[in-house]
Amino acid sequence: MEKQVVVIQDLKKYFPSKQGPVKAVDGVDLRVESGEIFGFLGPNGAGKTTVLRILTTLLVQDSGDAFVAGLDVKKEPNKVRSHIGYVSQSGGVDRPATGKENLILQGQLYGMNTAAATARAEELIRLLDLSEFADRIVNTYSGGQRRRLDVALGLMNRPTVLFLDEPTIGLDPQNRANLWEQIKKLQQEGTTIFLTTHYLDEADALCDHIAIIDNGRIVAEGTPEELKKQIAGECITIGIDNFEEKAPEIIPLLKKFAFMREVNQDGDHLRLYVDDGAKAISEVLELLGKQEITLKNITLSAPSLDDVFLRKTGRSLRDLNAKEGKEK
Numbered sequence: 001m002e003k004q005v006v007v008i009q010d011l012k013k014y015f016p017s018k019q020g021p022v023k024a025v026d027g028v029d030l031r032v033e034s035g036e037i038f039g040f041l042g043p044n045g046a047g048k049t050t051v052l053r054i055l056t057t058l059l060v061q062d063s064g065d066a067f068v069a070g071l072d073v074k075k076e077p078n079k080v081r082s083h084i085g086y087v088s089q090s091g092g093v094d095r096p097a098t099g100k101e102n103l104i105l106q107g108q109l110y111g112m113n114t115a116a117a118t119a120r121a122e123e124l125i126r127l128l129d130l131s132e133f134a135d136r137i138v139n140t141y142s143g144g145q146r147r148r149l150d151v152a153l154g155l156m157n158r159p160t161v162l163f164l165d166e167p168t169i170g171l172d173p174q175n176r177a178n179l180w181e182q183i184k185k186l187q188q189e190g191t192t193i194f195l196t197t198h199y200l201d202e203a204d205a206l207c208d209h210i211a212i213i214d215n216g217r218i219v220a221e222g223t224p225e226e227l228k229k230q231i232a233g234e235c236i237t238i239g240i241d242n243f244e245e246k247a248p249e250i251i252p253l254l255k256k257f258a259f260m261r262e263v264n265q266d267g268d269h270l271r272l273y274v275d276d277g278a279k280a281i282s283e284v285l286e287l288l289g290k291q292e293i294t295l296k297n298i299t300l301s302a303p304s305l306d307d308v309f310l311r312k313t314g315r316s317l318r319d320l321n322a323k324e325g326k327e328k
């Protein structure tokens, strides 16, 4: 088996628009190793789905190369399709049939005979814990049940790699946690998973490897631990009264502290990356007091993937998600 299941080299896809071309994917390089859960993390409109659609042969790139299971997606789309499963954001099924019937039909569409399709459907019903509802008509399913059936549908042809576009969007915390468990189980069964997500906690908890995309370009890549290590030390977040007026006054003073590595503005908060959090907090509080600045809130935390995103892009992914109503 290929060690690298997905290889992308200088991939570009621009869409025409009245304001000039939208650079949806603007020179992306990526590698996904066999057996890993790979997370493609980025805000709304960053280019995640466009890359996914190219990899799953639904869209052709303008330039650059993409290989899935060693096959060129542009030159051999049919062969690529036989190696992949794809679960889109909207999901697939809308037939007035049960989950199990939908699975069998999907298998038959892949060319399986009824016996083979039924056996595979039963295997997936066990693996993904669908037995409670597999014999019910699909339009009676909850959002979480629907999502799990979508994942099973994507697995009918035993794909080398399963592409999941925002698998947990719109799910409540319990259903999200359940789907994460199922995704981990699939990995243990040997499937490589390529998923897109807006959610920092999802990428952190689930993925072996992450690429962060913004405006069609990869801004950071590595394991969650590697990425967070780039932001050494601890993070103090402070909210102050009269932020607009006071922040420009206080930032240069904060930067003078020997323990201060970096000061970032995040909406109406300051994020201070420091060496020794406890000591730093007391000195920061003393400085605010001297400057007669009123503190609204202060927290100390370990650096998160959002800190990585903020450093690379100057914006907070958590804030962007909140604006889009996608906060977790």
Ligand SMILES: Nc1ncnc2c1ncn2[C@@H]1O[C@H](COP(=O)(O)OP(=O)(O)OP(=O)(O)O)[C@@H](O)[C@H]1O
Pocket (backbone or CB within 6 Å): 015, 016, 022, 023, 024, 042, 043, 044, 045, 046, 047, 048, 049, 050, 051, 198
């Ligand atoms: N068919 C299209 N025609 C024109 N512009 C498009 C088309 N598809 C995508 N775009 C634009 O390309 C950019 C990238 O979109 P894409 O859907 O890949 O982002 P995304 O990261 O998947 O976002 P989301 O998280 O919202 O799904 C966006 O600016 C989008 O509006």
